[in-house]
Amino acid sequence: AKRCSKKYRNVWIVAERGVDARDNGYHFYKYVRCNHPEINCYYIIDKNSPDCGRVQKYGNVVNYRSIKHHLLFAVSTHKISTHIFGYSPDILCYNRFQKLGLVKGNRVFLQHGIIMNDIEWMFYPRTKLELFVCGAKPEFEQVKARYGFPEGVVRYLGLCRYDALNNPQQPER
DSSP: OOOOOOOGGEEEESSSSOOOOHHHHHHHHHHHHOOTTSSSSEEEOOTTTTTTTHHHHOOOOEETTHHHHHHHHHHHHHEEEHHHHHHHHHHHHHHHHHTTTOOEEEEEEEESSSSOOOOOOGGGSSSOEEEEESSSSSHHHHHHHHSSTTTTTEEOOHHHHHHHHGGGGOOOO
16 A cells, blocks of 8 residues: 655644634744744645735645645644634534544644633533643633643643744834
Protein backbone atom coordinates (compact mmCIF):
# COMPACT_ATOMS: atom_id res chain seq x y z
CA ALA A 1 0.00 0.00 0.00
CA LYS A 2 1.17 3.53 -0.79
CA ARG A 3 1.96 5.77 2.14
CA CYS A 4 0.00 8.96 2.65
CA SER A 5 1.52 11.99 0.92
CA LYS A 6 3.90 13.95 3.17
CA LYS A 7 1.62 17.02 2.99
CA TYR A 8 -1.09 15.01 4.79
CA ARG A 9 1.11 13.65 7.59
CA ASN A 10 1.35 15.25 11.04
CA VAL A 11 -1.00 18.06 10.03
CA TRP A 12 -1.93 20.89 12.37
CA ILE A 13 -4.97 23.00 11.47
CA VAL A 14 -5.49 26.43 13.01
CA ALA A 15 -8.59 28.61 12.84
CA GLU A 16 -10.63 31.17 14.64
CA ARG A 17 -14.20 30.96 13.34
CA GLY A 18 -13.33 30.17 9.74
CA VAL A 19 -13.96 33.74 8.62
CA ASP A 20 -11.33 35.78 10.46
CA ALA A 21 -7.64 36.06 11.31
CA ARG A 22 -7.01 38.65 14.01
CA ASP A 23 -7.11 36.82 17.30
CA ASN A 24 -5.07 34.17 19.14
CA GLY A 25 -5.40 31.75 16.20
CA TYR A 26 -3.76 34.17 13.79
CA HIS A 27 -0.95 35.06 16.20
CA PHE A 28 -0.30 31.40 17.00
CA TYR A 29 -0.24 30.51 13.28
CA LYS A 30 2.10 33.37 12.44
CA TYR A 31 4.47 32.26 15.22
CA VAL A 32 4.47 28.63 14.08
CA ARG A 33 5.02 29.48 10.39
CA CYS A 34 7.84 31.97 11.16
CA ASN A 35 9.61 29.99 13.89
CA HIS A 36 8.80 26.33 13.17
CA PRO A 37 8.53 25.81 9.40
CA GLU A 38 9.08 22.08 9.98
CA ILE A 39 5.52 21.87 11.40
CA ASN A 40 2.99 20.94 8.72
CA CYS A 41 0.51 23.67 9.69
CA TYR A 42 -2.49 25.07 7.77
CA TYR A 43 -4.75 28.05 8.48
CA ILE A 44 -8.47 27.65 7.76
CA ILE A 45 -10.27 30.80 6.55
CA ASP A 46 -12.93 31.72 4.01
CA LYS A 47 -11.25 32.91 0.81
CA ASN A 48 -13.61 35.93 0.74
CA SER A 49 -12.72 37.07 4.25
CA PRO A 50 -11.14 40.53 4.47
CA ASP A 51 -8.54 38.90 6.76
CA CYS A 52 -7.51 36.21 4.25
CA GLY A 53 -4.60 38.25 2.88
CA ARG A 54 -3.20 38.62 6.39
CA VAL A 55 -2.51 34.87 6.62
CA GLN A 56 -1.78 34.17 2.95
CA LYS A 57 1.68 35.72 3.28
CA TYR A 58 2.56 32.85 5.66
CA GLY A 59 1.34 30.16 3.24
CA ASN A 60 -0.71 26.99 3.69
CA VAL A 61 -4.09 28.74 3.69
CA VAL A 62 -7.12 26.53 3.09
CA ASN A 63 -10.59 27.74 2.17
CA TYR A 64 -13.11 27.23 4.99
CA ARG A 65 -15.57 24.37 4.30
CA SER A 66 -13.75 23.30 1.13
CA ILE A 67 -13.06 19.65 0.28
CA LYS A 68 -9.44 20.20 1.37
CA HIS A 69 -10.67 21.58 4.70
CA HIS A 70 -12.71 18.39 5.27
CA LEU A 71 -9.70 16.27 4.32
CA LEU A 72 -7.28 18.15 6.58
CA PHE A 73 -9.80 18.04 9.43
CA ALA A 74 -9.99 14.26 9.07
CA VAL A 75 -6.20 13.68 8.99
CA SER A 76 -4.99 16.42 11.35
CA THR A 77 -3.11 15.41 14.46
CA HIS A 78 -3.73 18.83 16.08
CA LYS A 79 -6.94 20.86 15.76
CA ILE A 80 -6.33 24.34 17.18
CA SER A 81 -8.86 27.15 17.48
CA THR A 82 -9.92 30.20 19.45
CA HIS A 83 -13.50 28.86 19.47
CA ILE A 84 -14.69 25.39 20.41
CA PHE A 85 -14.78 23.49 17.09
CA GLY A 86 -13.84 26.66 15.17
CA TYR A 87 -11.53 24.47 13.08
CA SER A 88 -14.43 22.27 11.96
CA PRO A 89 -15.96 22.49 8.47
CA ASP A 90 -19.37 21.53 9.96
CA ILE A 91 -19.69 22.11 13.69
CA LEU A 92 -22.96 20.23 14.30
CA CYS A 93 -21.96 17.20 12.22
CA TYR A 94 -18.46 16.87 13.65
CA ASN A 95 -19.65 17.53 17.20
CA ARG A 96 -21.83 14.42 16.83
CA PHE A 97 -18.86 12.52 15.37
CA GLN A 98 -16.74 13.60 18.34
CA LYS A 99 -19.33 12.23 20.79
CA LEU A 100 -19.08 8.89 18.95
CA GLY A 101 -15.28 8.98 19.25
CA LEU A 102 -14.79 9.41 15.50
CA VAL A 103 -12.85 12.70 15.59
CA LYS A 104 -9.17 11.92 15.96
CA GLY A 105 -6.31 14.25 16.85
CA ASN A 106 -5.56 16.58 19.74
CA ARG A 107 -8.09 19.36 20.25
CA VAL A 108 -6.64 22.65 21.49
CA PHE A 109 -8.75 25.57 22.72
CA LEU A 110 -6.66 28.77 22.50
CA GLN A 111 -9.60 30.97 23.55
CA HIS A 112 -10.33 34.50 22.45
CA GLY A 113 -10.71 36.13 25.83
CA ILE A 114 -10.78 35.55 29.56
CA ILE A 115 -13.65 33.47 30.97
CA MET A 116 -15.24 35.18 33.96
CA ASN A 117 -18.39 33.07 34.43
CA ASP A 118 -19.15 29.36 34.25
CA ILE A 119 -19.95 28.23 30.73
CA GLU A 120 -21.61 24.89 31.44
CA TRP A 121 -21.56 23.53 27.88
CA MET A 122 -17.75 23.78 28.03
CA PHE A 123 -17.53 21.57 31.11
CA TYR A 124 -15.92 18.15 30.73
CA PRO A 125 -17.16 15.67 29.45
CA ARG A 126 -19.52 17.74 27.26
CA THR A 127 -16.43 19.31 25.71
CA LYS A 128 -13.37 17.12 25.38
CA LEU A 129 -10.01 18.76 24.83
CA GLU A 130 -6.37 17.87 25.16
CA LEU A 131 -5.39 21.47 25.94
CA PHE A 132 -7.50 24.32 27.36
CA VAL A 133 -5.43 27.53 27.41
CA CYS A 134 -6.12 30.15 30.09
CA GLY A 135 -4.87 33.72 29.93
CA ALA A 136 -5.24 34.84 33.55
CA LYS A 137 -4.37 33.16 36.85
CA PRO A 138 -7.86 33.55 38.46
CA GLU A 139 -9.48 32.18 35.27
CA PHE A 140 -7.08 29.22 35.27
CA GLU A 141 -7.85 28.44 38.90
CA GLN A 142 -11.62 28.62 38.31
CA VAL A 143 -11.60 26.52 35.12
CA LYS A 144 -9.27 23.95 36.67
CA ALA A 145 -11.40 23.66 39.82
CA ARG A 146 -14.89 23.78 38.28
CA TYR A 147 -14.83 22.52 34.67
CA GLY A 148 -13.86 18.92 35.49
CA PHE A 149 -11.12 18.38 32.90
CA PRO A 150 -8.50 15.69 33.59
CA GLU A 151 -5.27 16.83 35.23
CA GLY A 152 -2.93 18.65 32.83
CA VAL A 153 -5.56 19.70 30.25
CA VAL A 154 -6.20 23.18 31.66
CA ARG A 155 -3.02 25.26 31.44
CA TYR A 156 -2.11 28.82 32.35
CA LEU A 157 -0.13 29.77 29.24
CA GLY A 158 -1.38 33.25 28.36
CA LEU A 159 -3.03 34.39 25.15
CA CYS A 160 -1.03 34.49 21.91
CA ARG A 161 -2.31 37.88 20.83
CA TYR A 162 -0.90 39.45 23.99
CA ASP A 163 2.60 38.56 22.78
CA ALA A 164 2.01 40.80 19.76
CA LEU A 165 1.54 43.78 22.10
CA ASN A 166 5.33 43.76 22.65
CA ASN A 167 5.87 44.30 18.92
CA PRO A 168 3.15 46.68 17.82
CA GLN A 169 3.06 47.37 14.10
CA GLN A 170 2.37 50.81 12.79
CA PRO A 171 -1.06 51.09 11.21
CA GLU A 172 -1.11 51.35 7.41
CA ARG A 173 -3.33 54.44 7.54
